[in-house]
Amino acid sequence: MVTNDTIGPRGRRSNRRFRERGGVSVYPATFEYFAPTSVDEALDTLERFGDEAKVLAGGQSLIPLMKLRIAAPSALVDIGRIDGLDALEERDGRLEIGALVTHADCEKSDLLRGRYGVLGATAPLVSDPIVRNRGTVCGSVAHADPQGDWGSALLALGAEVVAQGPDGERAIPLEDFCSGPFMTALEPAEIVTSIRTADPGPRAGGTYLKLERKVGDFATVGVAVHVSLDNGTIGRAGIALTGVGPTNVKATAAEDALAGAAPDDDAIAEAARLAAEAAQPLDDVRGSAEYKRNVVRVYTERGLRTAIAAAQS
Amino acid sequence: MAVAHEIRGLGHSVRRKEDARFIRGKGNYVEDISLPGMLHLELLRSPVAHARIVSIDTSRAEALPGVVAVVTGELMAQHSLAWMPTLSGDTQAVLATDKVRFQGQEIAAVVAESAYIAKDALELIDVEYDLLPAVTSPQQALEPAAPLIRDDKEGQESNHIYDWEAGDKEATEKALAEADKIVELETFYPRCHPAPLECCGCVADVNPATGKATIYMTSQAPHAHRTLFALVAGLPEHQIRIVSPDIGGGFGNKVPIYPGYVVATAASLLIGRPVKWIxxxxxxxxxxxxxxDYHMKGELALKDGKMTGLRVNLLSDNGAFFADAQPTKxxxxxxxxxxxxYDIPAAHVVTKGAYTNKAPGGVAYRCSFRVTEASYLIERLVQTAAYELGVDPVELRMKNFVQPEQMPYESATGFLYDSGDYPAAMNLALEKLGYDELRSEQAAAREEGRLLGIGVAFFTEVVGAGHGKEYDIAGLRMFDSAELRVHPTGKAILKLGVxxxxQGHETTFGQIIAHELGIPYEDVEVQEGDTDNTPYGLGTYASRSTPVAGAAASMISxxxxxxxxxIAGHLLEVSEDDLEWETGRFFVKGSPDRAVTIQDIAFAAYTNLPDGLQAGLEGVHYYDPPNMTFPYGAYAVVVEIDRGTGEWRVQRMVAVDDCGVRINPMIVEGQIMGGLTEGYGIAAMELITFDDDGNCIGSTFMDYLLPTAWETPVFELGETSVPSPHHPLGAKGVGESATVGSPAAYVNAVIDALAHAGVRNIDMPVTSDKVWHALAEVGLAE
Structure with missing residues (x-):
């Protein structure tokens, strides 16, 4: 015997919700709304509500989840009115992306060309123009969807998440930030204030390739590639994968194989093989695991060629 | 006096009158309607596909402040409304009483002061289910041991619904036996959904004092719905007013009556306040x-390259209730x-329908009653035959077309094609495409390891139902109507049953009146959708508005x-036999200066009449067409396939349509582009599917994919025009042509890129995953 409450959660998010409650909604549950004007004020509110509160930036992931009643936070802390969180600038050879910087800001920024090419290539591939106009890079990373694009791009380039909490500021390496799908190292009363990238290297290039069923869909497969050159050989290579694991996957073996190698066809093919091996795809409506693994290989090859050419130019 | 180009009758691409309000946000949709004291209704739906309902406890929901009522199947049963008839003569549960039979089935409804409260209350209804195994395919449904879905129906011992056939079995078997080649294709046309951007909804307002039921609803067929409401709910028909306000897309989805409408109306009747369901x-x-949701197998018999017979076996997945919207027989x-x-002398179609634990209601998604499935099968089959015979797919088509001199042509299954010049349309498409050069390009590309495909589809549709003797909806004959009222100052109102x-009726129908009477189209207001205020008609679907209601508008004019x-004879003091008509005026034969305009005549109709003539210039016409209309077209698509990812990109899409005379060519082209887009969506991405437990995958727009402007190909349109011989304006209807004709063209293009390696079929939606697996199988994958 089962009831509406005991039918188990399985499968896709909206459908799971549907099976639990016998209906999806376009009306969110009741919540309180706060619009603080400083990070401290926001932290106070977060502390008061604990894990019942959610931070709202662009709202492009959270609001749909609330409308479907998959998420029902009792308080929303809208950080959109806090000054100083919208900086997108290079500081000491590293790019700093503030909490309110939107995907569209990145799409338009000249900073994200050349050495930061992996980020520049990612921005226009995030969802659709409507989402890009409102959604934020930091919000996307904090949401920790394994099908999110920024996670891969930033893993490939190297980055850390800067978070502010009651005990002050800390920087969390991105590799340690995501612990699983939609799970992060963030404390309930912490806010991501910015993301800081690594120094891309003096002669560097990168790109992001994304296979999607249509604009606005999550990636079936995404591959982010960053390459820096050192006297004609590959200095550092960053490769990270979207949609083929419980988090964005850093293809470490492929990266290691490329470090110090000549940027030739053999090295590229071997790295692509290793990247495909690092993928942990599942069969789903977007395609079979075998198919996705092959796309990882194909995209890693194509991405490396583009990135190396960009770094050489 | 207005001259012809100012009147803007046939052939003028005037801008759509209705768009002024749509693009300014001044439309009036059901959701915009708000009545004093209005309550909000939300439906509780089944989370499982097949289960016995053990109990429904509504007490917690009823206790929530702001909840006015919780309606269950039991309450509906007390008013004999727990079940309702479907458009195919079956029954469908309004609110489940005994079992749930598909995921999403309506179980209960909350009526509350706000939609938010109603949604909150849904979560407080406790339903206990005893799970039953789900039946998720018609093949499984027809196995002897399959769980019985419709145990509510007396005498129903299996999940079998119907057997139906058309054509000549013996003649077809003979053709197959004598053929020198039989080509087979098994293909599945998957379940897809019309997905109009406006979902369904209604505001039911039963006045407790007068008993009058006014129901604002998303209806493609308001008059038929009024009659059905009268028959189902037992309300007197003159006390029912259906108002179908602005509708945000239908595509067939808004032809049936859904439980939400019935429950909202019952709730308004019982509570005495207006009830809105969105x-x-x-x-x-x-x-x-x-x-x-059609499983199809076709066998085409060929002799000396001529098609001699066609046998088709169909298995239909009808869902839990047989609710197809189609003519009764x-x-x-x-x-x-x-x-x-094609001129195929013998054909036989056998079809079987089965119940499954899926949603009911096989509507025609922008297609005249399963013409899309038919067109897809024959065009895929002919393409397959060309590869099997080693001939060019276009050449095979040309050789087998019904020729213009054969018109009118009676098909082997009994349709009387009234007109058409198929080779002309095909040649125009080939010319626009540069077919021969493209074939050379394809061969050269293949040498370089690139995969180009050129797909062709040539469709003939049957639309514009009726005639009423043959075609009906729930017994109502498929005629349609137009009522024209020309006012004293020469302005007019046209009221329609569609x-x-x-689709742009307010513009197109105004242009019909402009053409027939010379009243400028701006001076004609077109009214539709209010059953108290328009003549009876069967509604808009099956590309029938212009063929049927358009003809009615011509005839009343x-x-x-x-x-x-x-009146003109009276005004000019001549015999009416001495008068000649030209658009907008009568003049005396031989002296064109002695004339009166239609505006002068309209004024005289109310002020200065000849003796014995009734006042006014008004009338109504009910038009029952003598035959269906048969629009056709030649579509061609060029794709390139990425061998690494299996993605296919449309490089060219050429569409030549013959829909007869085009009233507003811009609107016609818009219709065609919309249909080509939906056809692309169906071919590439649209899919409602189910897991083994009957859970629906495709329940939001994240899973049910619709193409955006980004994915949609660029279309190159062309036109031939063979007028319909029996329509007063020669128009044939165009709303569905492109959805019907284009899916096969897209799929044929992908297959054409792989045919040299032996690939014959990839079922829709043709996803990159499926294409890559096909590539891998024949050794073409990167």
Missing amino acids: EDRTGNLISTGFAR FKAGLFHIVTGS RSQG RELREKARK
Whole structure:
């Protein structure tokens, strides 16, 4: 015997919700709304509500989840009115992306060309123009969807998440930030204030390739590639994968194989093989695991060629 | 006096009158309607596909402040409304009483002071289910041991619904036996959904003092719905007023009556306040009229390269209730148009329907009753035959077309094609495409390891139902109507029994009156959708508005023109036989300066009449067409396939349509582009599917994919025009042509890129995953 409450959660998010409650909604549950004007004020509110509160930036992931009643936070802390969180600038050879910087800001920024090419290539591939106009890079990373694009791009380039909490500021390496799908190292009363990238290297290039069923869909497969050159050989290579694991996957073996190698066809093919091996795809409506693994290989090859050419130019 | 180019009758691409309000946000949709004291209704839907309902406890929901009532199947049963008839003569649960039979089925409804409260209350209804195994395919449904879905129906011992056939079995078997080649194709046309951007909904307002029920609802067929409401709910028909306000897309989805309408009306009747029900996207996708879900097998007999016979076996997945929207005597709709554009002397179609634990309601998604499935099968089959015979797919088509001199042509399944010049349309498409050069390019590309495909489809549709003797909806004959009232100052109102959902009736029908009477189209207001205020008609679907209601508009104009002639004779003091008509005026034969305009005549109709003539210039015409209309077209698509990812990109899409005379060419082209887009969506991405437990995958727009402007190909349109010989304007209807014709063209293009390696079929939606697996299988994958 089962009831509406005991039918188990399985499968896709909206459908799971549907099976639990016998209906999806376009009306969110009741919540309180706060619009603080400083990070401290926001932290106070977060502390008061604990894990019942959610931070709202662009709202492009959270609001749909609330409308479907998959998420029902009792308080929303809208950080959109806090000054100083919208900086997108290079500081000491590293790019700093503030909490309110939107995907569209990145799409338009000249900073994200050349050495930061992996980020520049990612921005226009995030969802659709409507989402890009409102959604934020930091919000996307904090949401920790394994099908999110920024996670891969930033893993490939190297980055850390800067978070502010009651005990002050800390920087969390991105590799340690995501612990699983939609799970992060963030404390309930912490806010991501910015993301800081690594120094891309003096002669560097990168790109992001994304296979999607249509604009606005999550990636079936995404591959982010960053390459820096050192006297004609590959200095550092960053490769990270979207949609083929419980988090964005850093293809470490492929990266290691490329470090110090000549940027030739053999090295590229071997790295692509290793990247495909690092993928942990599942069969789903977007395609079979075998198919996705092959796309990882194909995209890693194509991405490396583009990135190396960009770094050489 | 207005001259012809100012009147803007046939052939003028005037801007759509209705767009002024749509693009300014001044439309009036059901959701915009708000009445004093109005309550909000939300439906609880089944989370599982098949289960016995053990208990429903509504007490917690009823206790929530702001909840006015919780309606269950039991309460509906007390008013004999727990079940309702479907458009295919079956029954469908309004609110489940005994079992749930598909995921998303309506179980209970909350009526509350706000939609938010109603949604909150849904979560407080406790339903206990005893799970039953789900039946998720018609093959499984027809196995002897399959769980019985419709145990509510007396005498129903299996999940079998119907057997139906058309054509000549013996002659077809003979053709197959004598053939020198038989080509087979088994293909599945998957379940897809019309997915109009506006979901379904209604505001039911039963006045407790007068008993009058006014129901604002998303209806493509308001008059038929009024009659059905009268028959189902037992309300007196003169006390029912259905108002179908602006409709945000229908595509067949808004032809059936859904439980939400019935429950909202019952709730308003019982509570005595207006009740609004607005369906959400998931509700629309998982419970309302889907389309297709057809398993098809075709066998084409050929002798000396000529098609001699066609045998088709069909298995239809009808869901939990047989609720196809189609004429009563055609269980497979008009699928038997399946011989398409070819002179095939013998054909036989056998079809079987089965119940499954899926949503009911096989509507025609922008297609005239399963013509899409038929067109898809024959065009895929002919393409397959060309590869098997080693001939060019276009050449095979040309050799087998019904020729212009054979018109009117009676098909092997009994349709009388009234007109057409298929080779001309095909040649125009080939010329626009540069077919021969493209074939060379394809060969050169293949040398370089690139995969180009050129796909062709040539469709013949059967639309514009009726005639009423043969075609009906729930017994109502498929005629349609137009009532024209020309006012004293020469302005006019045209009232129609059809209902636009975006087709541009307010413009097109104004232009018909402009053409027939010379009243400028701006001076004609077109009214539709209010049953108290328009003549009876069967509604807008099956590309029937212009063929049927358009003809009615022409005919009433001509009747009024004859009356106008009498008045003109009186005004000019000549015999009416001495008068000649030209657009907008009568003049005396031989002296064109002695004339009166239609505006002068309209004024005289109310002020200065000849003796014995009734006042006014008004009338109504009910038009029952003598035959269907048969639009056709040649579509060609060029794709390139990425061998690493299996993605296919449309490089060219050429569409030549013959829909007869085009009233507003811009609107016609818009219709064609919309249909080509939906056809692309169906071919590439649209899919409602189910897991083994009957859970619907495709319940939001994250899973049910619709193409955006980004994915949609660029279209190159062309036109030939062979007028319909029996339509007063020569128009044939165009709303569905492109959805019907284009899916096969896209799929044929992908297959054409792989045919040299032996690939013959990839079922829709043709996803990159499926293409890559096909590539891998024949050693073409990167």
